[in-house]
Structures are given as C-alpha cells and as structure tokens.
Amino acid sequence: MQNLIELKDLKREFVITKGWIKRKKEIVKAVDGISFEVKKGEIFGLLGQNGAGKTTIIKMLITLLAPSSGTCKVLGYNTYGEEKEFRDKINFIFGGEMGVYKRLSARDNLKYFANLYYMDEAKANKQIDKLLELVDLKNKADVLVETFSKGMVQRLQIARGLINDPEIIFMDEPTIGLDPLGAKILRNIIRKLKTDGKTIMLTTHYLYEADELCDRIAIINNGHLVALGTPQELRNIISGMNTIEIVLEKVTNETIDVIEKLESVRSVEKADTDKGIKLIIKYLEDADISGNILNSLSGLKILSFNQKELTLEDVYIKLVEASR
Amino acid sequence: MKNLKVLWTTMTLQMKNSFVRPMFRFCLLANPLVNTILLYEMFINSGQINFINYVILGAGLMGIWSCICFSSAGDINRERWYGTLSIIYTAPADFRLVIIGKILGNTILSLITFAVSFAAARLFFKGNFYAPQAYQFLISFISMILSFAVIAIFLAYLLTLSRKTTLYMNLIEYPVILVCGFVFPVDILPNWVQKISFSLPPTWAVKLLRMSVAGEVEASIFLDTFYKLVFITGIYVIIVILLYKIINKQVRKLGTLEMQ
Incomplete structure (x- = not known):
C-alpha cells in the first residue's frame, strides 16, 4: 500500500533563551530521530505523554513548523520547501475552542475557510451544508459562534477541518473536552472518513479511543519512538501476563502466601480500598487459575471478582515507564 | 480571480471582525473626536487662516494610524490567540x-x-474643510492610504516573528505621530530625527496632503514631493517582498505562529 506520510530520522529542536543580563541558550529536543510511515487509508495513532513530541510532529506535517533535520514528507513532498504542492489536500483539527472566528456565524466561518482553499462557491455551499449536518450544527448555522457551547465550537472546528475534503486529516486531541455525545459523533465521523478512503493521523490521551479507532499506533516518549504496531501487536510486546482483581471484606497474609505459591501466579499486590481489600494477581496468560484462587479464598467474603485482559493502557504505561 | 475573491472576503471579514471590537470602535470614533477638539484648542491661536484643515487632517491621520497600529499589527496577535x-x-x-x-x-x-474629525469640526467649531486643489488633494489622499497600507503590511510581517506584538504596537504609536508630522511639521524636529522622518512614507504623504490644502502650491513642488513619496513607498514595497521570503522561513523555524 502507498505511503502517504514518511518520517525518517526526523528531528526538531527549539532554542529557549533564559535570563535577563546573562542570556543563556538552551536547546530542547522536542522530536529526536523519529521514523515511521503512514499508509493510504490508515488511521494512525500517535500516543505519548504531554511534551512527548506528538503535537510537534503534527505541526511539522501540516507545514506549520520546519524540521531541524531528517525527512518529513506528505504525499511524497517535503513539508518544508514543497508545501505548496499538497496544502490543498490536507487539513487539521486541533482540540479545544480555537481555530474559528467567534464573531462570525458558523456558516460564515466555513465560507471564509472554503475561500482560502480556493473552492468554487457552488461546491463550497454544498460542502458546508453537508458538513453542518454531519456535525449536527445545521440549525445553528447562522448563529454567531460566540454564543456556542464549547462542544459546538469543537464540532465547528471539525467541519472546518473537513471543508476541503482533504485526503489526509491530522487530528491533535480532537475529543479533548468534548462531552460524551460530541466525542461519539467525532468517533463516528472518523470511522466514516476511513470508509471514504481518507488517511487520518490522530493523537489522543484516551487510550480506549486509540484502541477502538487506530489501525496502527506509534508510542513516543521524550521525542523518541518507543513502539510501533497494531494495537494487538503492541499488546503482544508485553503479553504473557493477565490480571485478576478480587475485592474481599478481609484477608490474611497466610491466604495471600497461598495464592502467591500457586503455579502460574507471578505476583500478588494488596491494596486497601473504600469497598474492601483489593488483591491484584498477575499470572501467566494461558493458565486457568480462577478455580484454584477461589479454593484459596474459601470461607472469605468475596465482594467482587474481575478477570482483566491486557488493555492498551497497560501496554502504554509499561512501555513508557520502560523507556524512561 | 480566485485570489481577488480571497482578498475581497478577507477584507470584508476583517471589517466585520474589527468593527465589533470596542477598542477598534474607540480608535475609529472616539479617538478622532477627542483629537479634533484637542487640536482645535492647540491651533486656534496659531495665526493660520485655514488652521481647521490642519485640525481635521491631523485628527484624521492620528485616528487612521491608531487603527493601523491597534488593528493591522494587533490582528496578527489576535489571530494567534484565536x-x-x-x-x-x-x-x-x-x-x-x-x-x-x-x-x-x-x-x-x-x-x-x-469623516468623524470633519463632522466634529463642523459640529463643535463650525469649521469648514477646504481643499482648493481638489485633484491634488485626491492624489494626496489616495497616496496617503497606499503608503499607510504598505507600512501596515511591513509591520504585520515583522510582528509575525514575535509574540510581543502588544508591546511593540504601543511602542510605535505616538513616536510615529510625532516623527511623521501628523500634527506638527517635521521641520521643528531635531535634524537627526528628521532623517528618520524622511525615511518613512507617512511623512511624505502628510506633506503632500498639507500642500494640497494649503492653497496655491507650485505643481513642480507638489510633484517633487509626490515622487519622493512614490520612491520611499517603492523601497518599502521591495523590503516587504524580500522580508516575506525571510519571514516565511523564520516563522516556521522559530514556531511563532501560535501562542505556545
């Protein structure tokens, strides 16, 4: 499949000047040698902590920032120097309430941005109507944006990001601060865009969202690529362990010792919670130990019993912690 | 055609966005009104017969410059915030x-x-604006608009490089009013300041405007000033063209197009 985005040993440094009299320059490496490709039609997730370099990567890809070194290509063109060749084929959506003119109506905003993409009027009007319906703002189309709620502004931002029917859409934490309904609308839009053959690069802090939507995920930390693969491939990196969480009214250390000595059990953690005493038992993935554990707990009052599968969040935390 | 449409829609959007801002309305309406009154009181004993012309022009020029400073320059920061x-x-x-x-x-x-300073002069002081050389005034007025626009573009480009635009636009507002002779002739300024004055297009535009309302001015003197204005403005146009190439690279290297 064709690679639409190509990053090779990409670096971006920022120079920070400190002090008044003795000005000291400090170089911060926001992105430090990242390489990956994004294929046509893919939803590609970028995960990482705040300051990991996700937004900097997106800003280089949307031609807002120049790379310090390395290759940064979109649709085969360098994002610095050849940006005119592809700017009409991409767009971006940043989370939050920015990126629209609040003293204009939703329709006027979209009309203006359509002009900046050189869209002809008839096509633009058709697209605007379609997008306003898509983001559920059709009956607020001619109302000033300053009267909109945060969620409505964000939905308008989504419409703005799709105004030119882009081939590639970059989304930087698009669901941040959105109410559950708004977030659901956006997730459905992302799915629909994928079925329309669009390529999407997405950053998010909501790991379930990335798990649900992304074909492939890159985890980055301190500007470095920590892991790259499908959600399942990432799980496999640290697979081999499953977890059982049991909440008991009370438990003795002897009982914990018994569980720890069970075959396949690798660790037992005890935690006091409001609901009771929680035991977190890690055991080998393929083992069936529920019965043995329940036998060990006979006579004790079990308040809850939860067998957890490895989540993307477990994987993410493990990989990021290991990369420190 | 497409570019003209972008230009037109941006212009109209800007007018809408600017007019709804209280600060712009203050610069547009209250500022020239107050300046007309102040300048009238300052010029009333100047001994000049047509001093009301200077009052109206001075207040109008101060108003237009304030609008340019707080809008054209400030808009870059506003867009950054939005x-x-x-x-x-x-x-x-x-x-x-x-x-x-x-x-x-x-x-x-x-x-x-x-229009506000003209109306204020008429309403409060029964003053009449009189331009004996109508064509010269028209040429001067259009030249003034173009030279101010070029300076505004120059400033707007420069201010994309920094996030401290509010500081800079406050810093330049009054010095330019004084240095370019909006209210007093630049001849009364020290020689070294006059050198700065003559390097700025508004100085020549103001000179031209003054000539066009002063009465009988020889066509050769008027044309000489006009050519100087065209020449200085032309230099700024070239600087603006070259500056954009540098700025286009720098904003992306420095990452100054956003608040963070």
Missing part, C-alpha cells in the same frame, strides 16, 4: 494575500476617522 493564524498560514491561499486583505479592510474602515 488559533486561526496557523490555519490561514497553512491554507493554500497565499498568506501575503490574506495579510494584504486584512490591512486593506482595516485601512478602508479607518478612513471613517476623517
């Missing part, structure tokens, strides 16, 4: 066109300051 600067910069439409559209929108809107 998060729209990055969008207009990365859109296929030429960023220069958007900046020019914004400045033209503001400059055209800020011409209201002349």
